[in-house]
Amino acid sequence: MPRLARIPVVVVAVALAGGVSACGSTETPAAAAVDANGNQVVTVAANTDFTKPVQITVPKVDAIRAKVPKAILDRGRLVIGSGALPNGSPPLNYIGVDQRTLTGVEIDLSRLVAGVFGLTADEQNASWQNMFVRIQSGQFDVGFSNITVTEERKNQGYDFASYRQDNLGFEVNRNSTWNFDGNYQSLAGKTVAVDTGTNQEKILVEWQTKLRAEGKALEIRNFADRNSTYLALASGRVDAYLYPNPSIAHHALQTANTPNPTRSGGTYSGAGATLQGLIAATTKKGNGLAEPLAEAIDYLIEHGQYAQVLAAYGLKDEAVAKSEVNPAGLPVTNS
Numbered sequence: 227m228p229r230l231a232r233i234p235v236v237v238v239a240v241a242l243a244g245g246v247s248a249c250g251s252t253e254t255p256a257a258a259a260v261d262a263n264g265n266q267v268v269t270v271a272a273n274t275d276f277t278k279p280v281q282i283t284v285p286k287v288d289a290i291r292a293k294v295p296k297a298i299l300d301r302g303r304l305v306i307g308s309g310a311l312p313n314g315s316p317p318l319n320y321i322g323v324d325q326r327t328l329t330g331v332e333i334d335l336s337r338l339v340a341g342v343f344g345l346t347a348d349e350q351n352a353s354w355q356n357m358f359v360r361i362q363s364g365q366f367d368v369g370f371s372n373i374t375v376t377e378e379r380k381n382q383g384y385d386f387a388s389y390r391q392d393n394l395g396f397e398v399n400r401n402s403t404w405n406f407d408g409n410y411q412s413l414a415g416k417t418v419a420v421d422t423g424t425n426q427e428k429i430l431v432e433w434q435t436k437l438r439a440e441g442k443a444l445e446i447r448n449f450a451d452r453n454s455t456y457l458a459l460a461s462g463r464v465d466a467y468l469y470p471n472p473s474i475a476h477h478a479l480q481t482a483n484t485p486n487p488t489r490s491g492g493t494y495s496g497a498g499a500t501l502q503g504l505i506a507a508t509t510k511k512g513n514g515l516a517e518p519l520a521e522a523i524d525y526l527i528e529h530g531q532y533a534q535v536l537a538a539y540g541l542k543d544e545a546v547a548k549s550e551v552n553p554a555g556l557p558v559t560n561s
Contacts, residue, residue: 273322286344307366392503395471406492475540
């Protein structure tokens with residue numbers, strides 16, 4: 227993601243999909259869970275402690291598989307890179323509650339895509355920067371790691387197949403009646419918390435400047451850490467917290483049964499007012515994977531598996547209607 231607070235891809239069941247250790251090496255692949263019709267059965271969110279696991283069936287789609295580069299088909303594995311070292315970020319990609327298996331919405335979706343290809347999902351963990359190096363070198367076939375489409379990354383030699391919106395979100399107390407409607411003017415008279423030095427703070431300051439020019443107030447509050455921010459939200463000292471939307475979804479799931487539950491109060495594109503930011507499967511430019519990746523994602527959208535994955539992680543509000551190959555990305559000046 228570009229300049230946001232860092233957020234830096236169960237599917238126990240994609241054929242021979244093994245766990246991934248925190249050091250980045252894969253374990254011996256386990257046998258695939260396959261139904262009576264030969265379809266792979268993927269257990270989404272199997273290693274989380276904030277949402278219920280969901281079993282999802284995904285078939286091999288021969289027409290899409292035929293477009294996957296032969297070298298990958300001959301290998302029998304789709305090598306999926308994640309930039310979740312050292313700690314990752316729930317609910318996107320991180321080491322699960324068993325302390326060894328890479329999990330999260332990015333991982334689960336990538337395993338479903340591998341299932342459409344009829345391939346084993348070989349998930350490997352790396353640091354954020356090393357993930358890009360390994361995509362370029364061909365060690366990773368594709369990165370599923372909350373990677374925002376940017377024009378700079380296109381120029382650096384990457385292709386993209388989009389699969390999720392890149393959004394900021396407003397977290398509010400569950401009993402709050404306020405919702406962000408996409409118009410900065412709805413923030414008039416509000417007090418909003420935001421982390422210092424982030425893209426979301428920059429956006430909020432721009433809105434504050436506009437409101438002041440209109441004779442209206444928007445108070446911005448910065449706190450030392452997220453715990454302090456959430457204490458301020460729970461006590462009513464702030465009306466909302468502007469933060470990357472996936473983390474808000476994760477926190478809302480965590481607090482659902484606590485005395486201070488929260489919810490999403492609306493989203494806003496991480497790219498700003500003129501462009502919807504997009505998260506995409508990322509490959510080395512010209513390696514032949516972008517088109518079949520987009521078709522696999524579209525298949526999952528059309529047949530409902532995609533919606534099930536996002537719902538399991540509270541990210542329905544980041545769904546896309548269709549995967550796009552190399553869509554417009556953040557301009558170089560904002561990458």
